[in-house]
Amino acid sequence: MTAPTLLIRDLRLGFRGYSGLVEVLHGISLHIARGERVALVGESGSGKSVTARIVLGLLQNLKSARISGRIDFEGRDLSRLPERERRALRGTRMSMIFQDPTSSLNPVYTIATQFHEVLKRAAPGLDLVEARRRAVVALADVAIGEPERVLDSYSFQLSGGMNQRVMIAMALANEPSLLIADEPGTALDVTVQAQTLGLMRDLVDKHGTSVLFISHNLGVVREFADRVYVIYKGRIAEQGPTAALFEDPRHPYTRALLSAVPRITGGGIPEIEDASESYFAPLVVHEGFGEPEGVAR
């Protein structure tokens, strides 16, 4: 059996503050197989985004953060890799897409310059002409009709949807094995969001990229993900294949989350309990979709 692209075991995170240690993650475990699209769903502050940041190694340098647990990326234990090698993985083997594409692009450089910067991560010494040629191909992949014009533009001259496509093209330009999408396109309107998500799904299928999809938008998750982890206050509440989890939500929190989505057919804003003891019920695993055993220690 080949190692999964990403394997997280009992990940704990706390922040040391003036009032002692504040625990954010209480031991979460998840895995993403090669080419699999996995969603991590939960409300704001449930620990979705910090999980992504730990995987990328952005929180490890923070003095106040206390992190324990194990993260294997392509079979290698990240915590044992030296900082230099972890840095080398970012932007080449793993990359990320954010909520607001426009602010993720530096307003003082053209798209071409930023593409060059990204491509140089995997191929140092790549010249501008070659970078431009590859960028044109990458932009064509995300259905941008006039790649030359877009390459000479600045981010503020392009629409949000266009910037999102540029971000997707950049994130996949170095053929990463893991793409982390942190609420991609939440800042865009829904039609544009749907288009770019469709594009992203086709592209990751084509390249066989694994995706960790972080979202609170259940409709999007249902269309995009193969498997879902529901996270509540730093604990995984329920995990299983997307269809089964939506058809048959077994954990009280998952049920509340699903009933909280306003229907397009009306019926008012659903009422759900703010914080119920039942939300802390133990993890529910759908049959056959637990965590893989026998991880080499």
Next chain:
Amino acid sequence: MRRTLAILLRNPLSLLGLVLVGIVVLSALLADFITPFPAHAGAVVDFANFNKAPEWPYIMGTDLVGRDLFTRIVYAYRISLILGVVVLALAVPVGVAIGLLAGYLGGWTEYLLMRLTDVFLSIPPLVLAMSMMGVLEPTLTNGMIAVTAMWWPWYTRLVYNLARSEKEEGYVLAAEIIGASRLHVMFREILPNCVPSIVTKMTLDLGFVILIASSLSFLGLGVQPPTPDLGSMVADGAKYLPDSWWLTVFPGLAILVAVFGFNLVGDALREVLGAEQ
């Protein structure tokens, strides 16, 4: 760049500023050709024509040893501008680099650098420059050192605050995620976004540096005679007011023109570049 210039030329106030700055810079550059008595910039004595009211060929009158005031004012511009440019060329890179380091790295670096900056800011600028000039010999070079020492903390504060807010922008995180080095993030990602504010402040400051340098020489701590300097010219002439009014009024007006011009341009730049963001 071209667009910025076009906007500046349309607005009457900024146009006036550009014209004044143009006059100051051009006259300083062409001093050897436009002044009637270039030798009067140095130690020349002509007692036959001393203390004359404005009349041809002395359009601004002569000083107490018979030197043409107009000539001396134009040469004083040259020295003021050199001083202003050198001071900013030294103070801005130092201030900007410290501000970037403190703002982006945070932690102990931020604490040490910003407290050091606060120490410099806590001393009134003129007092700091005066005490330095008191210890050092009053020469043009030392004047530049003294003004530079009081000037860089303002750029540190400016860039520190800009860097702190730019650091939260998505593109900084995006750069960190693709594995960019900290130096790259500071100087290639954050700094270019601070440039409009820095340039605007530099334009405004050129006027202030001239004013501070004039204040120092007014107090006898700046450029020494016979080198022409606007501040010391005003100081020397003040004893003979109101009879020999031209001795103070023309150098005073010259300071006004330069400072006013740079301020108008700086204000206009702030509006234009600020609106672009």
